[in-house]
Amino acid sequence: MSVSGPAPTVYDVAERSGVSIATVSRVYRNPEAVRPETRERVLAVARDLGYVPSGSARGLASRSTGVLGLCFPDYSDPDVEAAAADDDDAAMLYSDEIIRGMERAARRHGYALLIAGSLQGGSEVAKVAGRVDGFAVIARTVATAELEAIARRQPVVMLAGPREDVDGADHLDHIEVANFDGQRELTRHLIEDHGLRRLAYIATGEDSPDVQARFRGFLAACHAAGVEVDDEPALRVWMTQAEGARAADVLCERGGELPQAFLFANDQMAVGALHALERRGLRVPDDVVVTGFDGIPLSRLVRPPLTTVRQPMLRMGEAAVDLLVERLSGQRTGDPVSMMLPVAVVPRASCGCGEEVAAGPGGR
Amino acid sequence: MSVSGPAPTVYDVAERSGVSIATVSRVYRNPEAVRPETRERVLAVARDLGYVPSGSARGLASRSTGVLGLCFPDYSDPDVEAAAADDDDAAMLYSDEIIRGMERAARRHGYALLIAGSLQGGSEVAKVAGRVDGFAVIARTVATAELEAIARRQPVVMLAGPREDVDGADHLDHIEVANFDGQRELTRHLIEDHGLRRLAYIATGEDSPDVQARFRGFLAACHAAGVEVDDEPALRVWMTQAEGARAADVLCERGGELPQAFLFANDQMAVGALHALERRGLRVPDDVVVTGFDGIPLSRLVRPPLTTVRQPMLRMGEAAVDLLVERLSGQRTGDPVSMMLPVAVVPRASCGCGEEVAAGPGGR
DNA sequence: GCGCTACCTGTAAGCGCATACATCACACTG
DNA sequence: CAGTGTGATGTATGCGCTTACAGGTAGCGC
Structure with missing residues (x-):
């Protein structure tokens, strides 16, 4: 009933289906390169072993995770019991909409989304940065200097906040709204x-x-x-x-x-x-x-x-993903961009x- | 200006600070075990190298990722342009609240949250399952049989949906609301x-x-x-x-x-x-x-x-995390539980x- | 001064997978 | 029938980190 032993690996699947681990790997990464009957056999074994490829191992070997990230501030009451009961707080937040926009856009590009809020600028950045291919940060969540250092090695886009915040940052893309x-x-x-x-x-x-x-x-x-x-x-x-x-x-x-x-x-x-x-x-x-x-x-x-004035928060999330994906795919490699999304008076x-x-x- | 070379690794940090990679690792995983001056030296080097530990490598080596997951359905219009402009759709969704509840609870326990929506039951489960320590699935997002197979090796909790859905599933925890x-x-x-x-x-x-x-x-x-x-x-x-x-x-x-x-x-x-x-x-x-x-x-x-009748969605997210964490920490290892959250007539x-x-x- | 402990650091062995390269079987060509 | 190409598979290496385990050093009591 409880978790039974260590998770099966490529080795287990390979052994039980009489192929090498390379073939098992190919079944997932490059199915056309494997003869259909072999493929089916491997998949069958995998299925009844409950095999799921390890994201960590794959990430290590392939040097990319297939995950984008988002760091956002959470100003909520640390006492979550209180927050949950608080109607005012139950309204849709700024960040919720960005999360949704990013998740949808990320999914379209084949990425999943890793999110991490922070209360007082804790260093959740490192947790995120280390496990994603690129990420967005809502302004004032993380010190710009720290971001800039990370952005030298991996795409980072800053959301909202004024352009001045990214002045002098040679690697941060930036999206703001025409407040x-x-x-x-x-x-x-x-x-x-x-x-x-x-x-x-x-x-x-x-x-x-x-x-x-x-x-x-x-x-x-x-x-x-x-x-x-x-x-x-x-x-x-x-x-x-x-x-x-x-x-x-x-x-x-x-x-x-x-x-x-x-x-x-x-x-x-x-x-x-x-x-x-x-x-x-x-x-x-x-x-x-x-x-x-x-x-x-x-x-x-x-x-x-x-x-009111409508802010395109979903769009902001999408735009962030687009910028990240452009960098990751090598379509864009030059200086950071700073885009401003238009708003509409309603x-x-x-x-x-x-x-x-x-x-x-x-x-x- | 663009991304400059490969990301620095423990080896780079170790070399430049004159210690072994084990020490670098310890600085992050177990700081007290390192002499303060050594620690500072390593951190200084790490900082100006822009070093961020690789989550994948860490996950591989330590057999745990520090990430929880959530799979949810997204019934939205696939045409995101339209969806973004759609007021009705911009209201807070079911899933948004669960996401927020889970993220906050996960953060309290030191986990980040990986989210992946799915349109028509695509197999985003595998993407999630492979990169998290445990995850929740909103009912009817993924076939129960598939979940059950995964749940043999890793904690999984099913959210909402009737208890019958998890009948016969020997490994799935379950949370529902008293509809x-x-x-x-x-x-x-x-x-x-x-x-x-x-x-x-x-x-x-x-x-x-x-x-x-x-x-x-x-x-x-x-x-x-x-x-x-x-x-x-x-x-x-x-x-x-x-x-x-x-x-x-x-x-x-x-x-x-x-x-x-x-x-x-x-x-x-x-x-x-x-x-x-x-x-x-x-x-x-x-x-x-x-x-x-x-x-x-x-x-x-x-x-x-x-x-109306108030559904405790935030609580549901929290409860999901609690169940997962209990399993992961070994506090609970027995048969799956099925809990029902109370609702309140308003x-x-x-x-x-x-x-x-x-x-x-x-x-x- | 010797052995013992406590503390700090280094050594080395994987973790599970992707992938370049080698191998092999099997048509085909001429 | 040797020569050559093509597709399927195996072999072997390393990705960057954690973590026993093995030193090494310094302090302590005797």
Whole structure:
């Protein structure tokens, strides 16, 4: 009933099917090179021995693993019991979407995906780097210097984060999202198309480069339109729904004129604010406009549907795999590339735009 | 700029730091066994050589990889371009949550996670099985016979699916969710606490064992309460929002008395139905009660908040890792276990229950 | 000063597979 | 019938590391 003895190897299969280990190996790696009847015989033996080729041995011998990797940060509560019970946390994360994008793309290219999160920049990199042919790292998960050293010997692509992070890194490919452009465009939309001028930007406490870029995009649009704004966000809170609700409360109770619009640095906060405003009896968008950033699925489902900027996270995962595969296949060998994925402003009811996008789930 | 030569090995590090390869190895595997100054010297050399131990070689030599695996089905549109643009599909999937649960739990135990999806039961199992110390498989991804053969040599746990699937499998551990109990309990709630008797169950087209169990739970509750129902679901549609909306429309237009409640086999369909009913001017829960199943995050965010049954997907991932680790550490060696995770009915406004749970995101 | 122990380091033998190369059988060609 | 090519298989080596086991050195008590 329990695990029975050591796993069978090529030697076992070879012996029992009366061939050499080379032939067994060929049955798996290069089946056409083996006579059909031999092949069948070997496979039959393998099957009833429960033989599975050792990935480690194969990796060693062939100098490639057939696996791509991803290192991502996990900011979650270390106490997983709590995290599991936490609704807010159960929403789809940034990284989940990248994982899915990468896994699908990797599979298309015949690779599997090895993932390893890290809490405080632990050295899971080494664990990953050593067992994959190439890997992606979400920005700020691993020190750039360490990555650069590894990237000298194996393809590495950095995801998100600003380009400056990879300046001076001669080997890191880089993919980022047009945070700046997206927030600027959304802000421009509010100013020009909706005629708003009193705007409050709510950023996050962590100094995420992405959030910084978004805020700069916001500033740029304001300056371009001659709208007065502070050089600092109106508020900084954590990027959760609860905190977004709190932010809305704070801004409402802060003296002076109520802003015409709350621009949140992500959707989660914006959704929280929507609820807080509803409780206060303020109507969105009539009394105040609310916008988010990310384009998470529920941004479309809240009432009113949330105007936001859609980030192509799945695409980012795919693009990462593409870059890695290009390097691995030798199609590309030169200097590192730095690509920027476009984002799309998604105007919905929370900024006063038509209901057409909010019509419902049927409207694909 | 490009990848420069072969990766450095223990030999390179050993040579340049004037020690033997055994010492280099010990620096990584058993640092206390090496004199501190030696250790530092080796690490320094390793660092500036960009040395990373080869996972394959280590795996071969030590007969363990430090990696756990997960095989899951991916029903998504093979055309990823389309899938990426598809909102419905961008919702958090079943598997995403399991992946996250497993990754976190694996990390706590010092393992990384290797994931491989499969479209039509391709043999990604072999790819995974060969490179991990143990792995989990979501039901119906891989033929049970094949799994059983592998499970003779390495811990394997089957996730979800009915217990019958692992009957006769002497080596497969098994984790399932109390689908039957959950749906029965929810149904009982509608019948007894809300006094409803005309219930319509909407199942899915695929004959998922989980959905079947849910339907049986529904039937059991009806029979127990003496409520008349067909032996077949009122309708079978795909498990998407769009299809849920369509289902609601069909049921509304079907002649005869309108059911008092629509019980959907999952949340996605129920959310779709909510929108469809709103369009038709029907009020939930006053005109008709709607319930879902799964407890996905957006079930709490739609209006009205959706009564549902919460499935502990993160827990399932954790439990899978726990089982694997127990086997690997030799803490457990006997017959396979089959555990059932409890679910919780979450009564919310869509069945007429209090608004307290729907108060907002702040209410943790 | 001797033997003993404790600690550190080196030696060497694989781990299971891929693969270049050698071998062999078997047509075919001329 | 020797000569030559072709396809199937075997032989042998090494991939980079872990890990007994075997030294070697220094400290200790007597």
